[in-house]
Amino acid sequence: MDLRSWDQSDAPFTEQRIVLRGKPGSLFRTMRWPGDASFWRTSMAHSTDLDLVNVTKRFGSHAAVNDVSFSVAPGEFFSILGPSGCGKTTLMRMIAGFEHPTYGDIRIRGRSMIGVPANKRPVNMVFQSLALFPMMSVGENVAYGLTCRGVSRAEAEGRANRMLERVGLKGFGDRRVTALSGGQRQRVAIARCLVLEPTLVLLDEPLGALDLKLREHMKIELKQLQATFNTTFAYITHDQSEALVMSDRIAVMNQGQFEQVGSPRELYHNPVTPFVASFVGETNKWHGEAAFTSNGSVAVRLPSGTVIQGQGKMADKATLAFVRPEAIALAQDSSALSGLPNKFEGRVSAVLFDGANSSLLIDTAGFDQPVRAVLPQAGPLAGLTVGAPIHVGWTADAMKVFAA
Amino acid sequence: MSKKPAQSLTLFLLLAPAILWLGLLIVLPHVEILVLSFSERVAPRVYAFGFGNYLEFFTEPLYWRTFARTATMSIIVTALTLVLAFPIALYIARVARGRLKAMLLLLCLLPFWVSELVRTLGWMMLLRETGVISYVLQAIGVTDQRIEFLYNDGAVILGLVYGGLLFMIVPLANALESLEPSVVEAGFDLGGSRWTVLRRIVIPHAMPGIVAGSIIVFMLTVGNFATPVLLGGKNGLWFTEQIYAQFITRFNWPQGAAFGMLLLVLSSAIVWAGLRLTGQSLGTTLKQA
Numbered sequence: 001m002d003l004r005s006w007d008q009s010d011a012p013f014t015e016q017r018i019v020l021r022g023k024p025g026s027l028f029r030t031m032r033w034p035g036d037a038s039f040w041r042t043s044m045a046h047s048t049d050l051d052l053v054n055v056t057k058r059f060g061s062h063a064a065v066n067d068v069s070f071s072v073a074p075g076e077f078f079s080i081l082g083p084s085g086c087g088k089t090t091l092m093r094m095i096a097g098f099e100h101p102t103y104g105d106i107r108i109r110g111r112s113m114i115g116v117p118a119n120k121r122p123v124n125m126v127f128q129s130l131a132l133f134p135m136m137s138v139g140e141n142v143a144y145g146l147t148c149r150g151v152s153r154a155e156a157e158g159r160a161n162r163m164l165e166r167v168g169l170k171g172f173g174d175r176r177v178t179a180l181s182g183g184q185r186q187r188v189a190i191a192r193c194l195v196l197e198p199t200l201v202l203l204d205e206p207l208g209a210l211d212l213k214l215r216e217h218m219k220i221e222l223k224q225l226q227a228t229f230n231t232t233f234a235y236i237t238h239d240q241s242e243a244l245v246m247s248d249r250i251a252v253m254n255q256g257q258f259e260q261v262g263s264p265r266e267l268y269h270n271p272v273t274p275f276v277a278s279f280v281g282e283t284n285k286w287h288g289e290a291a292f293t294s295n296g297s298v299a300v301r302l303p304s305g306t307v308i309q310g311q312g313k314m315a316d317k318a319t320l321a322f323v324r325p326e327a328i329a330l331a332q333d334s335s336a337l338s339g340l341p342n343k344f345e346g347r348v349s350a351v352l353f354d355g356a357n358s359s360l361l362i363d364t365a366g367f368d369q370p371v372r373a374v375l376p377q378a379g380p381l382a383g384l385t386v387g388a389p390i391h392v393g394w395t396a397d398a399m400k401v402f403a404a
Numbered sequence: 405m406s407k408k409p410a411q412s413l414t415l416f417l418l419l420a421p422a423i424l425w426l427g428l429l430i431v432l433p434h435v436e437i438l439v440l441s442f443s444e445r446v447a448p449r450v451y452a453f454g455f456g457n458y459l460e461f462f463t464e465p466l467y468w469r470t471f472a473r474t475a476t477m478s479i480i481v482t483a484l485t486l487v488l489a490f491p492i493a494l495y496i497a498r499v500a501r502g503r504l505k506a507m508l509l510l511l512c513l514l515p516f517w518v519s520e521l522v523r524t525l526g527w528m529m530l531l532r533e534t535g536v537i538s539y540v541l542q543a544i545g546v547t548d549q550r551i552e553f554l555y556n557d558g559a560v561i562l563g564l565v566y567g568g569l570l571f572m573i574v575p576l577a578n579a580l581e582s583l584e585p586s587v588v589e590a591g592f593d594l595g596g597s598r599w600t601v602l603r604r605i606v607i608p609h610a611m612p613g614i615v616a617g618s619i620i621v622f623m624l625t626v627g628n629f630a631t632p633v634l635l636g637g638k639n640g641l642w643f644t645e646q647i648y649a650q651f652i653t654r655f656n657w658p659q660g661a662a663f664g665m666l667l668l669v670l671s672s673a674i675v676w677a678g679l680r681l682t683g684q685s686l687g688t689t690l691k692q693a
Contacts, residue, residue, distance in 0.1 A: 098589055119592045131590035135608035144604070145594035192594065 048110075049074045049199050049232040050095070055104035057090050064090040065101075066256035072200070072234060072249075077226050079235045079243040082253035083279070088236045091253070092202050095234065096125045108199055119148075124193035125202040129209070130185055132177040138164065138188055139173030145196045163195040164188075167225065182210050186218055194229055203235040207242060219245050240280050244268065252276045274402040277322040282359070284323045284372050287404060290316070298401040306366030309341040310399030318404040325359055327398035328373040330381055331391045343393035344371075348386050351375060360384065362392055434668075441661035457662030467646060471666070474643040475674055478625040481561055485568040485621050486614060492569075493576035493613075494606075498583075509577070512570050520567065524634045527563050528554060531635070555637035563631040568621035575620070579613025580606070615684045619675055626671045643667055 050072040057065040064087045072078045080088045093099040095106055097118030106113045113121055124145070133141050142160035147153060161173050167187040177185060186206060193201050203222075207215045223246045226233045237243050243250045244264040251261040252275070259273045260266075271277035278285055288300040291307055298312045300321050310321050329337055337343045346364035358375035371392055376382055384390070444454035461467045496508050515523060530536045531553035538551045553559060583606065591601035607614070632642035647667065650660030679686060 096589075096593055098593075117592075118589070119595050119597060123593075125590070125593045127586045127590055129584060129586050131584060131586040133587060133590070133605060135605065135611075144591075144596070148595035148597070148600055196594065 047074075048072060049076075049108065050078075050234065051105075051107040051110075052091075052095075053105040053107070055091070055094065055101045055106060057087070057094060057099060058102045063256050065094070067104075068253075068256075068258055069104075070251060070258065070261060072232055074232055075230045077223065077233045077235065077246055077248045079237060079247040079250045080253050081237055081240055081243040081250050081280070084238055086253045087256040088238075088253050089204060092125070092204055092234070092236050095200070096123055096202055097121050122199040123202060124196055124198040124200075125204060126189045126193055126206045128204045128206065130189040130206065132185060132188055132192075134177055136177070137173065138169065138175045138177055138180065141177060141188055142173075142192050142195050145192065149196075159195055160191075163191045166228075167191045167194075183214050183218060183221075186210070187221075190222075190225060194225075194231060198231065200232045200234060203233060205237050205239075207237075207239075215242075222246060244280070250280075252279060254279070271322075271400060274320045274322070274404070277320075277400055277402065282325050282372065284325065284328075284369075286321045286367065286369070288319050288321060290319045290401070297396055300401055302366060303368065304366045306344075308399065309396040310401040311397055312401030316403040320402045320404045322400045322402075323394050323398055325372045326374045327394050328371060329393045330360075330373055330376060331393070332380065334391045337391055337393035340393035341396050342399070343391060346371060346390055346392055348384055348388045348390055351384065351386060362390060364392060437661040437664050440658050441665050443658045445656075445658065451658070457659050458666070460659060461662065461666055467663070470641050470646055471643045471670065473641060474626060475670070477557065477561065478564075478622055478671075479674075481564040481568060481625045482618050482622045484561065485565050485572045486618060488565065489569055489572035489576055489617065490610075493573045493580055493610075496573070497577045497580035498585075509574075512573050515566075516570060521630050521634075523567070524563055524631050527559070527566070527635060531559055531562075554635060555640075557636070559635040560632050560640060560642075563635045564625050564628060567628070567631060568625060571620045571624060572617035575613040575616040576610060577613075579610040579616075583609045611682075611684060615679065615682070618678070622675065622678075623671060626667065 048071040052068055052070050055065055055068050056063060066087075068091065070078075080091065082088045090099055094101050095113075097113065097116065097120075101114070108122055133144065136144065139157060139160050142163055143153075143156040146156035146159060151159070157173075161170075164170060164172055167190065169184060169187055169191070172180070172184070172188075177188060180188065189206065190201070207218050207222075210218060219242055222233075226246075235243070235246065244267075247264055249261060249263055250267055252259045252267060254275050260271065260276045262270075267276055267280050271280065277283060286300070286302060286308070288302045288308070290298055291301040292299040296311055296313065298310050298319070299307050300310060300319050301307050308321060310323075312319075329340065331337050334343060334345070344364045344366065346362040348360055349363040349370050350361040352359045352361065353375070358377065360373045360375050361370035362373060364371045373392060375384065381390075441457055442453055442455070443451040444456040446452045461471075492508075492512075496505055500508055518526075528535070532538070533550045533552040533554070535553070537553060541547050541551060542549075587605060587609075588601060591605045596604070627644060629642070629644040629648065632640040633645060636642065643663070644667070647660050647663045650656045650663060654660075
């Protein structure tokens, strides 16, 4: 049988590994061939690590999580992004087994987790507070899960030490967890999960307690860890930058429901709801009325009477228009912006300097709020100061219009 | 510099009641008893320095056996109190919320508004031959005779555990309250069973509370007088009774003083041994309790 003939992308990772690394003699015994019906059953189930089907969680009459469905593929870094109180923590606690859905099903590798207690699920969680065991040493923290599974003390210790080495904490096994720095504690919390080789690692805003510099560093480190271990990560956060930097896919959650699921770029450039447009990334937001619609392009009349051109499918009168600050072109004279459908004259009202994230607020005639644009730090417009006259403009593609 | 003497005077004045209390009521009597315990009666009204009173304790089996019995039963009482108090403290600290928590603590405290003597007499009313339990058992036909529940070791232990419960629950609940819920959840999440989480996370965390509660209950029990005398009757044989007997019945104050010192030293030694065996230090216990 030619193994390459079946679609490699659908073939489960573990089965491939057996083909590649298994001893030839054991191959026929351990391997289930594609012709075998049981192979396809498990293989189909393995094509996703996590499935949530119509999961709802009610606390009294309040639905904390309302009819949420999604799937996470093996090895994927999946984030749930939402403001606090949107239900993302409840969702994560249901996957971990600390809360139980009112309706719906949670499946891990195709196996329903309803009625399976937290300590029997192939899921491990990195808590917001990290929840390291202060009464144990670093090594004991990492070995804890293994000893719970009945692994002998000596072997658990060996595996814990190897895991600590992989996360860059070689020789820390005998330290007290209270003697570690924030970043080291973070790595212990992750090592403690990864040593159990779970199907899925849940991370509940684990970077929240760190200072900014360390948080930036840990973002990259987490992503690298996830890639080296090739474990599926489900990460929840209210920090859009964490989600955008680390995730393969992000679900934006609001009031118990998913607004949009997609890659970071999709969410940023093609938001499908006004909530996603305003929650993910910086943006200019204006209220107006749809004045003219044709073929995907919308003209929006602002309360001042100014008309701006954008893209969107509009049915209602009341609309919201969004433009990213970096999509706003700046020029000294209006001729440089002649090709743009939206061009206005304004005056710099504030310079918000924040390194690479610096922005300008520009008081523009016809807009009730100043227009936010990226501060140019090179070229002819570098060194703009408050009060300087300036021309702003943007393309119709750059402006997303939604029903309010 | 002018502030210094005034400050130290203030400090002295503030500390004065505590120093007077410790000095006059605790240190001074103990020094007095210590001195007294080393005086032997060589003839009527003639006393000489000597270790005879202490030797008496080790040579007369009644005395050291009474002490051994007192110590053993106190350890049993402490262990029973711990086992009974732990789930109660766990419930108060981790499950009960708001008013319920306050109510439960108040319920534990309520019996202590009544004097220990009265509480013990209450137990006697329940346990004696003509008491409530005996009557109820007769009434429902379990037995056709009166049953005497008083005057045995079981009654003594019952009374002492009852008296010690509060002093175990409060430090335990305090210790358990500071355990972060997510640490317990992490214990389950990583595959721990209820028993594993209890043994490896909850109990180690509560250790300072367990040690503090155990020391308090053990010391209170060893030094208790009314409960063993009233509930144990003639079979009670508690070491404090020997001290009482020497002071009051025999009028042998030096002997009673020596027993008093021995009780202090030996029970402290047992506490020390207990701390060493469980690998705890008094310092960390006091810090957390």
